[in-house]
Amino acid sequence: MTxxxxxxxxxxxxxxxxxxxxVDDLVLPAYDNGCLTDLLPALTSADPGPLPIRFGSGSRxxxxxxxxxxxxxxxxxxxxxxxxxxxxxxxxxxxxxxxAAALTxxxxxxxxxxxxxxxxxxxxxxMVFNSLRWGSAERPDCRTTVPPDLIQPYAPFMGRAMxxxxxxxxxxxxxxxxxxxxxxxxxxxxxxxLVHELARLVRSGEDVVYAYYDGVDKVxxxxxxxxxxxxxxxxxxxxxxxxxxxxxxxxxxxxxxDHGQVDCGxxxxxxxxxxxxxxxxFSGEARFRWLHCDGRDVARVAEAARSxxxxxxxxxxxxxxxxxxxxxxxxxxxxxxxxxDVAMLPFEPIGYADPADTGPFELIGRHGSATSAEMYVPCxxxxx
Numbered sequence: 572m573t574x575x576x577x578x579x580x581x582x583x584x585x586x587x588x589x590x591x592x593x594v595d596d597l598v599l600p601a602y603d604n605g606c607l608t609d610l611l612p613a614l615t616s617a618d619p620g621p622l623p624i625r626f627g628s629g630s631r632x633x634x635x636x637x638x639x640x641x642x643x644x645x646x647x648x649x650x651x652x653x654x655x656x657x658x659x660x661x662x663x664x665x666x667x668x669x670x671a672a673a674l675t676x677x678x679x680x681x682x683x684x685x686x687x688x689x690x691x692x693x694x695x696x697x698m699v700f701n702s703l704r705w706g707s708a709e710r711p712d713c714r715t716t717v718p719p720d721l722i723q724p725y726a727p728f729m730g731r732a733m734x735x736x737x738x739x740x741x742x743x744x745x746x747x748x749x750x751x752x753x754x755x756x757x758x759x760x761x762x763x764x765l766v767h768e769l770a771r772l773v774r775s776g777e778d779v780v781y782a783y784y785d786g787v788d789k790v791x792x793x794x795x796x797x798x799x800x801x802x803x804x805x806x807x808x809x810x811x812x813x814x815x816x817x818x819x820x821x822x823x824x825x826x827x828x829d830h831g832q833v834d835c836g837x838x839x840x841x842x843x844x845x846x847x848x849x850x851x852x853f854s855g856e857a858r859f860r861w862l863h864c865d866g867r868d869v870a871r872v873a874e875a876a877r878s879x880x881x882x883x884x885x886x887x888x889x890x891x892x893x894x895x896x897x898x899x900x901x902x903x904x905x906x907x908x909x910x911x912d913v914a915m916l917p918f919e920p921i922g923y924a925d926p927a928d929t930g931p932f933e934l935i936g937r938h939g940s941a942t943s944a945e946m947y948v949p950c951x952x953x954x955x
Contacts, residue, residue: 596918597885598663598946602682602899605662607673607948610827611680611729614779623660627954629821630773632780634814635677636807637670638788638938640831641947643796643804650804653812654826659951664830666897667691667859668938668945670788671702673829675750678727678781682899684906686723688749689898691856691939692928693909694863695722699854699927705745708927712745719749727753728781734772736765736782754781762786762810770817784810788832791936796834800936818955828948832936833858838921839933843879846872854911857922858939861911869912876915883919885941888912897941916940 600606605621613620614631641661648655665676665683667690675681675688683689692699695717698707702722706713732755739758741747747756757772759765765784772780790803815824839857849868855861864872869888876886887895889910893902915923922937938945 596943597941598943599895599897599941600665600682600899600946601663602665602896605950607662607664607677607827607829608680608682608899609662610677610825610950614825615729615731622662622950623658624825624950624952625658625823626952627821627823629819629823629955630778630780631823631825632769632773632782632814632818633677633825633827634769634811635674635781635783636787636811636826636828637783637785638791638830638832638936639804639807639828639949640944641949642944643831644949647801647804650801651808653808653815654949654951657826657951657953659949661947662827662950663946664828664948665899666892666941667855668830668940669856669859670829671746674783675723675727677827677829678750678754679723679725680729681725682901684899684902686725687903687906687909688723689906689909690854690859690861692854694852694854694911695909699852702749703746705749708929714745714748717745719745720752723749727751731779734777734780736768736772736780738783738785766810766813766817769814770819773818773822787828788936791832791834792934793932793936795836795935796832815953815955820955822955823952824955825950825952827950830938831945831947832938833920833940833942833944834935835920835922835937836935837933839924840921841924842915843875846875846879848872848875852911853925853927855914856928856937856939857924857934858917858937858945860915860923860925862913862915863911864913866912873913876913880915883921884915884917884923887914887916889914918942 617626664673669691671688672683675686679686735754735756742758757768849864850862852863873888
């Protein structure tokens with residue numbers, strides 16, 4: 572890979588575990604001041620705005636590496652020589668620091684408060700709705716009964732029919748219809764075809780191209796941040812090098828991510844039974860666990876959660892989260908109804924269990940909370 576010379580070094584970052592961080596070291600999204608929501612306006616206008624990037628004279632390519640947080644980049648710098656030769660800094664993801672909310676914020680340039688995908692699992696039509704799978708335990712396929720353009724009503728890519736490159740199996744999902752509709756989607760089944768299609772699209776005259784790769788996130792979820800994760804980081808760095816080498820001269824490649832990762836091991840804990848008195852439902856995910864309860868019980872549940880779990884997690888009521896602007900401004904009543912009443916966000920490397928939140932394997936690497944390891948993501952560039 573031969574990107575243009577680096578002219579600025581990235582600032583050093585703290586790569587300690589969240590368990591070594593102070594309890595009040597909570598990171599909130601920097602909406603409109605260096606956040607994922609700023610990427611699309613910058614790319615389409617070729618004006619960096621608040622982002623720590625610069626553009627060459629040619630096309631712009633945005634490559635989203637799912638799960639590659641800024642702190643993980645720093646900790647495993649020796650495995651990422653290509654990416655660390657890029658120019659740039661960290662920016663914040665959105666809240667929750669999870670794929671569904673963050674990718675939708677990238678493609679709509681809107682905070683979750685406005686686009687409405689406010690988490691991995693949220694309440695829709697009185698069911699706990701999985702926004703990535705676009706269904707629930709009782710209704711696994713809701714593409715017709717829960718129209719994606721009603722849940723997320725804003726035109727992705729600011730109405731542009733942008734060229735997109737993502738995994739072929741994602742082309743017809745409900746979530747893709749929610750956050751990618753209107754784009755001209757090219758599917759790939761192997762990383763080599765991802766590289767090939769990006770180069771082909773730019774050479775055909777596309778001025779802006781969006782691409783997505785999910786390998787880092789998948790490996791972190793299944794294996795944690797161990798040797799398998801290190802192997803994936805080394806691979807993805809070579810992939811990024813191949814992308815730069817394949818692009819026409821003058822093309823700018825911007826690399827970012829939707830969130831970082833925390834290795835939770837097998838530390839998926841139950842919530843204290845006293846907290847659960849009056850709780851009727853769980854939503855969210857293990858590191859952003861929403862508790863739903865009778866309105867009269869919110870204060871009691873929140874206080875019990877602080878009493879039993881305040882030494883390992885931030886506890887917030889829904890009203891506190893809205894007042895503090897976690898999801899951004901302008902949340903409609905209909906979107907507010909998708910949230911729970913009390914949120915539990917660990918700052919320790921743990922998660923909170925929900926028996927209804929199942930998948931093909933037990934997750935080891937997790938995200939969703941507001942620690943620096945999860946909230947800071949790269950925004951770095953190289954010019955081919």
